Amino acid sequence: MPNEMIYTRFERIWHWVLAILILPLLLTGFEIHGDYTMLGFEQAVDTHIIFAWALMGLLVFVIFWHMTTGEWKQYIPSSKNNLMAMLRYYAVDIFLGGGHPFHMTRKSKLNPLQRLAYLSLHVVITPVTWASGLLYLFYTSWGDWGLEGLSLTVVAMVHMAAAFAMLAFLIVHLYLAITTSEKPFGYVKAMISGYEKKE
């Protein structure tokens, strides 16, 4: 049985570019927040702004790709039963050596839990990060935009909250992506080659 192409070339490229952009954004973001010093405040802000624009540029293409290819449908939540099966797998069966309840195909790459997780990433965490980040960046223009009433404290808090959520998401993502395939790094390899190895 030939290996099935799961991740198309564009999908793989945007995944890894996203990875390359998100890590420095998190690192410089927490430096700007004053948690530690590495680049110095000015360099950290410069880097954060450059990477933020790059990320937003990438995401424009990614959104376009999702819309035109219909890939956005991958994130439509599945039935409650399927979700419960997935939860049961991660909470019980995975320890007992039970099999994964869902099989990954080109048409359905995401398990029910992933659908929900990525949906919240795409419709909550990312838009909140964008909106608060852009407001943060252009706070001197608020007057011109009729947003005098906005508080920088609130905008900064929202942006920070989104950053914490993104970091937590990343931790779970890395754990599951690296360790839960049949052999460690199996999913990572699939995201590089595009093919999931069949036994």
Next chain:
Amino acid sequence: MFRSAHKLRSRHSLVSILFIWLFMNAIGAHGAIAPAAKKTSTSTADHTKFEALQQEFATAPDVTKACLTCHTEASKQIHKTTHWNWKITHPETGQVLGKKRVVNSFCGSITTNYARCTSCHIGYGWKDDSFDFTSEENVDCLVCHDTTDTYKKFPTAAGHPTYVDKPFPKKSKKIWKAPDLTKVAQAVGKPRRENCGVCHFYGGGGDGVKHGDLDSSMTNPPRTLDVHMGVDGLNFVCTECHSTDGHDLKGSHYTSVGKDTHGIDIPGRDDHNRASCESCHGDKPHEETVNNKINDHTNKVACHIPTYAKGGVPSKTWWDWSTAGRMDGDGKHLKMKDENGYVTYVTKKGTFEWGENLVPEYAWLSGEIRYQELEDRLDPNSVVPINTFKGDYDDPGARIWPFKIMRGKQPYDKGNNTLVISHLFGKDSEAYWKSFNWDRAIKAAMDAAGADYSGDYGFIETTMHWPLSHMVAPKEEALGCDECHSRNGRLAELTGFYMPGRDKSDLLDIIGWLAVLGTLGGVSLHGFVRVFFSRKRRNG
């Protein structure tokens, strides 16, 4: 050989091109001639040729009379200025300010101390309340226009120079020479840094005492000390920025402007005031980059005075009058110095502290300055601010400004809870520097000022804000972002706004990190349990 010489030449021409380019830039940016060594006079008048000046002058006012024969309106112009009146009504608060009115934290007030204080008045003879402010001949032209550096106002002569050589301080061996008034009068010219400096560098009783950003090191400063006035740079004199209109100089700190929104100073501007950064640099002076935050900051902070009192002359930072009056066993005055040679105690004045290379303190500044007046009540349980500047984050006319904050203890009225002034200088026995009796000295000065004194005095700690605007460093030394954008940076004391790097919500950070660490712990535990069960399966 030939090739390397050729190389050298081409490098040479490259350097010249670069130099010309820099020169053109300097002209373009400042509308001024690039670094000039010595400014030569371009005046159309040679004052040695004026008959009115070819005479022996008995007194300095006689020189003024001679000046007025040609410059007929000069004294009338001077009469309208703060330099002459030492009095200015603040346009916004209506408070009458100026040396004639305010109480400061140095020697207090000029009232009853005139002859000593008015050695820095641009007039002659202000020795008591009866001084005639309409006198034209008593305007001192020479102190501002002398170019010989031989004309000096005698420290205790109410603005006059000495007319015979005599020692100062009295009985000392230092001889104060009488100037040759004819020579001085024939050599008048435009004011140089020296002319302004004789008073403004020595305010508060000595070199660098008062301002912190003005002292004798600014007479011929290197560019590194002051990028504008540096003799190896732009070589500005004071009037380059403190522009004049009919002898009225701009840029008094009594009417300081927090934010100059008039743009770059070009003909047709409405305020004729070059004493602001924006009047030459505009409000977007930095090159735009992907991170244009730096131009967003010019309306908020001043980054270009990283330290002050940095020319080798210390500035006084603490003056405690409460310790004044101590003598040694023989009844002689005491004078103490620290390891740097800074005077830390004198009997007449009390205890001092000094500093060099000081870091400014920061506060919001709008144009509105207020002084604690003699009739204003004070809170005896807290430090009394002698002056305050209105302004906060929400005030569009305010900007974060660097200050020297002068601190110290000075006498106050314990009964009325007001500041007091003291009669320090004089030959009479009421003068503190004769009798060392505070009660009598305060009563004499308060009576002279027509102010109420309960008869019960104490000492109270005060602060006085001195806005810094000189000793502007070359751009390489401007403050980096982290000087303020850090947990305990320079702006740690300023409140009312969110500043990245400094501010955070502790609650959000705790929740955020708990979520992150909780997630990390959760997946670790999950992974650990998986490993445990899979080993068990394999072994079982």
